[in-house]
Amino acid sequence: MARNWGKKVKQLxxxxxxxxxxxxxxxxxxxxxxxxxxxxxxHRGLLAFTDSEVRLMLKNGQLLIKGNAFVIKTILPEEIMxxxxxxxxxxxxx
Amino acid sequence: MKNQWTxxxxxxxxxxxxxxxxxxxxxxxxxxxxxxxxxKRVGSEALIFHMDIRDIPxxxxxxxxxxxxxxFMQGKxxxxxxxxxxxxxxxxxxxxxxxxxxxxxxxxVWGIEVRDAKPATEHAIRKELxxxxxxxxxxxxxxxxxxxxxxxLSDRIGALTWVxxxxxxxTYHFRVVEKRQPKEVEKTSPQNLVASKKAIIADMFVExxxxxxxxxxxxxxxxxxxxxxxxxxxxxxxVSAKGVIKGKTWYKAKVEVPLKTKFSxxxxxxxxxxxLKMGGFSLPVWGFKDxxxxxxxxxxxxxxxxxxxxxxxxxxxQVTLRSKEDIVRSYTEKEAVEEGRKMAKAELKKHLDEExxxxxxxxxxxxxxxxKVKLSIHYQVIEDIAIGQPxxxxx
Numbered sequence: 001m002a003r004n005w006g007k008k009v010k011q012l013x014x015x016x017x018x019x020x021x022x023x024x025x026x027x028x029x030x031x032x033x034x035x036x037x038x039x040x041x042x043h044r045g046l047l048a049f050t051d052s053e054v055r056l057m058l059k060n061g062q063l064l065i066k067g068n069a070f071v072i073k074t075i076l077p078e079e080i081m082x083x084x085x086x087x088x089x090x091x092x093x094x
Numbered sequence: 095m096k097n098q099w100t101x102x103x104x105x106x107x108x109x110x111x112x113x114x115x116x117x118x119x120x121x122x123x124x125x126x127x128x129x130x131x132x133x134k135r136v137g138s139e140a141l142i143f144h145m146d147i148r149d150i151p152x153x154x155x156x157x158x159x160x161x162x163x164x165x166f167m168q169g170k171x172x173x174x175x176x177x178x179x180x181x182x183x184x185x186x187x188x189x190x191x192x193x194x195x196x197x198x199x200x201x202x203v204w205g206i207e208v209r210d211a212k213p214a215t216e217h218a219i220r221k222e223l224x225x226x227x228x229x230x231x232x233x234x235x236x237x238x239x240x241x242x243x244x245x246x247l248s249d250r251i252g253a254l255t256w257v258x259x260x261x262x263x264x265t266y267h268f269r270v271v272e273k274r275q276p277k278e279v280e281k282t283s284p285q286n287l288v289a290s291k292k293a294i295i296a297d298m299f300v301e302x303x304x305x306x307x308x309x310x311x312x313x314x315x316x317x318x319x320x321x322x323x324x325x326x327x328x329x330x331x332x333v334s335a336k337g338v339i340k341g342k343t344w345y346k347a348k349v350e351v352p353l354k355t356k357f358s359x360x361x362x363x364x365x366x367x368x369x370l371k372m373g374g375f376s377l378p379v380w381g382f383k384d385x386x387x388x389x390x391x392x393x394x395x396x397x398x399x400x401x402x403x404x405x406x407x408x409x410x411x412q413v414t415l416r417s418k419e420d421i422v423r424s425y426t427e428k429e430a431v432e433e434g435r436k437m438a439k440a441e442l443k444k445h446l447d448e449e450x451x452x453x454x455x456x457x458x459x460x461x462x463x464x465x466k467v468k469l470s471i472h473y474q475v476i477e478d479i480a481i482g483q484p485x486x487x488x489x
Contacts, residue, residue: 046118
């Protein structure tokens with residue numbers, strides 16, 4: 001109950017104060033350049049990595065990226081830059 | 095994100111991670127703050143990634159907790175390049191030796207070209223150059239500079255009017271203008287000989303023509319000496335008169351000799367300082383001491399190093415300091431008179447031909463004024479006074 005409360009307050013704050021939602025609510029910020037690059041901030045770790053599939057942990061659920069010829073250009077604790085041909089991006093909510 | 099290009103200079107490694115949970119390894123590494131890039135999947139259970147060389151100890155720590163294995167595949171970047179270079183140091187040494195060779199060869203004299211000279215003059219020039227040390231195979235630094243060569247050549251070889259010396263790369267080019275020694279002009283046109291100045295005839299030698307005057311005659315300027323008209327009045331012939339008429343002429347000279355003269359002379363003490371000059375900065379190489387001359391003259395020569403045909407921004411600079419001394423020369427009155435006579439005679443000789451001779455010298459007047467001796471001297475000179483005067487024939 002209390003947790004829900006906190007969430008609601010946060011949501012209200014962001015709405016009224018016009019703050020970026022990714023900062024306030026720990027959501028991933030995803031930037032894509034065509035199909036070539038995908039840049040994800042606020043991830044929580046790499047779960048699986050192959051040529052054609054990348055699975056990232058998020059705060060809530062996972063992010064699944066499909067495509068081919070994937071190469072991780074850089075990886076930092078909360079950021080990842082992926083290169084290749086990106087076909088699909090899925091959000092998997094548990 | 096970190097700047098990536100610096101990684102090249104610090105050095106980085108390509109790592110292969112085997113086993114299950116390679117992704118977990120990467121997570122662990124990134125959480126420890128390692129910078130990882132270019133991750134690629136190879137096969138089903140291996141990953142290849144790149145990491146900074148300085149993070150290897152951290153990688154070791156992480157590996158203990160992980161259940162996969164790593165293998166370093168390749169080192170990249172500057173430190174590894176250096177290592178390889180050291181391993182193949184022969185190549186490096188060879189390269190340096192090669193550059194050094196070219197550098198040394200670029201600073202040598204490789205050719206001497208003489209243009210526009212007659213074979214005899216060319217031979218003389220080459221001989222003189224040999225003496226000066228300008229030879230094929232000599233290093234340019236130990237050879238005189240272009241201006242000095244030019245000066246020495248024109249001083250020592252009489253047949254040269256002008257010689258242009260140019261150093262193009264490793265070749266000296268000499269352009270020569272030779273003196274045209276004038277040939278005796280054959281005087282074929284009819285002429286008389288007349289006196290060029292007033293004189294008393296001392297000696298006569300007439301080759302052609304009829305002499306009008308005799309020895310010991312006094313002649314004025316422009317007076318007819320030898321006539322070009324010969325023969326009797328009814329059968330006159332016109333020739334070109336020729337001959338040498340020696341006449342006694344007079345010169346007056348005035349000289350002033352101060353009893354005390356101040357001179358600035360080099361006393362022979364000199365020191366050289368050597369520098370390497372880079373742009374405006376001179377790095378002393380040899381000769382750091384200040385000689386402490388009271389008065390000195392500074393002479394600076396700068397020679398650029400060459401590499402192939404290019405001049406390098408580095409040059410060799412030599413500064414020569416010559417000690418100067420002030421000397422007061424003082425004469426007694428007698429010495430001053432003697433000196434004055436010498437000076438006047440030397441001055442007169444400059445105006446006379448070689449065959450002319452001074453036969454008498456008389457001091458007319460001698461006085462002391464303001465520490466100076468004033469002399470007026472009278473000279474008697476025997477010289478050729480005959481000059482040609484063309485006969486203009488009327489119809």
